[in-house]
Each structure stands twice: as C-alpha cells, then as structure tokens.
Amino acid sequence: MKDLFARIIENKGPLGKWASQAEGYFVFPKLEGPISNRMKFQGKEVITWSINDYLGMANLPEIKKVDGETAAEYGAAYPMGARMMSGHTDFHEQLETELADFVHKESSYLLNFGYQGILSAIDALVSKDDIIVYDVDSHACIIDGVRLHMGKRFTFVHNDIESLKKNLERATKMAEQTGGGILVISEGVFGMRGEQGKLKEIVELKKEFNFRLLVDDAHGFGTLGKTGAGAGEEQGVQD
Ligand SMILES: Cc1ncc(COP(=O)(O)O)c(C=O)c1O
Structure with a gap:
C-alpha cells in the first residue's frame, strides 16, 4: 500500500496537488472511538459526514442489543x-x-453497498444494443456503471430538460438502428450538489419518448416524501 501511495504522489496521480496529504486523510482516514456522527480524527473532535450514520443511530442501545443477540444466535x-x-x-x-x-415498489434487491448496487443495476438493465442517457453530474458509481456498458451513451447537461430532450432525440434515432431501448439515469438528490433531480419533468418526457428511468436515490431514500419513500414520492412520480 505504501508503494502505491508513493507512486501516486510521484506521478501527481488523480489527487493532483492533494496527493501528498492523501494517505490517512482523503483516503483511508483513520477514525477513533465508537462509530458515531461525532468522532475523533487526527486527535480532534469532528462531525463525521463520511460514514452512513449522520443521525448517530448505529450505536443506539436498542440497536446494539439486537445486534448482540443476533450475533449470539447466528454468528457474526x-x-x-x-x-x-x-x-x-x-x-x-x-x-x-x-x-x-x-418505497412502494414491487420488489427490492439487497447489494452490499451503494457503489456496487448502482454498478450492478446498470449492468443488469442494459445490453449492447441499448443506449444510456445520463446526467453529466452523476455520482461516480453511475459514471463507472456506464463505463461498463458496451453500447452507446450520451450525457445531458445537469438537470437541463431541454438538453435531455435533444439527447433523447439522438438516442431514439440510434435505437431505431440498433433495435435496442433507452435507459435514462438521474439522481433523486444529487450527492455532489444537494439539489433534487427533476424527476417529475423527466417522467413527463415519457409521453414523448420511449425510455426506462433509473434513479439513484441514495440521499432521497428515508428523507424525502410523505412516508420517506424518497425523491419520487416528494415529486409525486414514485410509480
Ligand atoms: C448518489 C450516490 N450514489 C451512490 C453512492 C455510493 O454509496 P456507497 O458509499 O454505499 O458505496 C453515493 C455515496 O455517497 C451517492 O452519493
């Protein structure tokens, strides 16, 4: 591992000028104490935004109790x-x-973590004849999922419905040639920007174009909509 970081620093790899701070800061940060939304990092008290426990629920006594009882019965x-x-x-x-x-859906499938989930979902939903049209500001897991795709892909300007329309026109022509379909990908709440994807407007385009829609709702799930079902529920298009 040390060798890898030495090489990244030497080549001014993907982290650019931050490379010298990489280990233990941007990558493999070393946290101290019980997992929580407030922890110690490099000796200082910090609010931890980089873990999936923003609300500090992981260590609630009742959760720890059930966790312990389950491990005692079934193993860890x-x-x-x-x-x-x-x-x-x-x-x-x-x-x-x-x-x-x-989330008011017919079924769900558990995968180990979000990055793998989206990568796997994209790969499962398209074949080489299909065309992907995705928001240019998508999270890295979508970008990487699309990179696995053997067929054509187009980006549209972030949350810009006119740009999406233009690209759907291009994709529709292409799909006529390949015999495939179109998959549009957006986010419920953009992880890197904070605002909601325009799901309602995107769904409205289904009247004009034939496509399927995949929404990464990592940040809308449990936080938006009357029942917490996510950005689709918030915008009235969960179905
Ligand atoms: C929109 C979005 N999708 C997927 C992920 C990946 O989730 P995980 O960290 O569980 O791999 C994130 C992570 O923050 C995200 O913001």
Whole structure:
C-alpha cells in the first residue's frame, strides 16, 4: 500500500496537488472511538459526514442489543461469503420485502453497498444494443456503471430538460438502428450538489419518448416524501 501511495504522489496521480496529504486523510482516514456522527480524527473532535450514520443511530442501545443477540444466535457474519454462491436467509428476503414496501415498489434487491448496487443495476438493465442517457453530474458509481456498458451513451447537461430532450432525440434515432431501448439515469438528490433531480419533468418526457428511468436515490431514500419513500414520492412520480 505504501508503494502505491508513493507512486501516486510521484506521478501527481488523480489527487493532483492533494496527493501528498492523501494517505490517512482523503483516503483511508483513520477514525477513533465508537462509530458515531461525532468522532475523533487526527486527535480532534469532528462531525463525521463520511460514514452512513449522520443521525448517530448505529450505536443506539436498542440497536446494539439486537445486534448482540443476533450475533449470539447466528454468528457474526452470516452467510460468510458472496450471497450468489453462499446463499441467504429468510431474514434477507424479509428485509427486501419490507424495503420494497417502504418505497412502494414491487420488489427490492439487497447489494452490499451503494457503489456496487448502482454498478450492478446498470449492468443488469442494459445490453449492447441499448443506449444510456445520463446526467453529466452523476455520482461516480453511475459514471463507472456506464463505463461498463458496451453500447452507446450520451450525457445531458445537469438537470437541463431541454438538453435531455435533444439527447433523447439522438438516442431514439440510434435505437431505431440498433433495435435496442433507452435507459435514462438521474439522481433523486444529487450527492455532489444537494439539489433534487427533476424527476417529475423527466417522467413527463415519457409521453414523448420511449425510455426506462433509473434513479439513484441514495440521499432521497428515508428523507424525502410523505412516508420517506424518497425523491419520487416528494415529486409525486414514485410509480
Ligand atoms: C448518489 C450516490 N450514489 C451512490 C453512492 C455510493 O454509496 P456507497 O458509499 O454505499 O458505496 C453515493 C455515496 O455517497 C451517492 O452519493
């Protein structure tokens, strides 16, 4: 690992002028103390925005109690392998059913973390004849997911419906040639900017164009909409 960072610093790699601060700061930060929304970092008290515990719920006594009881009954890491090979349990399926109900969808599928989830979803939804049209300010997981795609892809200007329309016109012509379909990708709440994707306007375009819509709602889930179902519910287009 040390070698890798030495090389990044020497080549002024992807972190540019920040490369010399990379290890232990931008990458592999070392946090101290119990996981929480307030922790110690390099000796100082900090608010931790880089973990998935903004509300500090991970260490609530009742959560720790259930966690401990479950580990005592089933062991600490069930099923101890990749789910595809090692399998899963009734509990995994029950959680998927509850999550699907929560977002008012027919079904859900659990993947280990957001980055892998989006990468896998994009890969599962398109074949080489399909065309992807995605927001240029998409999160890195969407950019990388699109990079796996063997077919054509277009970007549209961030949250710009006119630009999306132009690109849908191009994609529609192309889809006529390939015989494929179109997948539009946006975010419920843009992770890097904070504002909502224009889901309502995008859905409205379905009257004019034939496409499927994939929304990464990492930041709308649980926070937006009357029941917390996310940005789609907030904008009245969850279905
Ligand atoms: C919009 C969006 N999608 C996906 C992810 C990736 O999630 P994870 O950190 O669980 O890989 C993030 C991370 O912040 C995100 O902001």
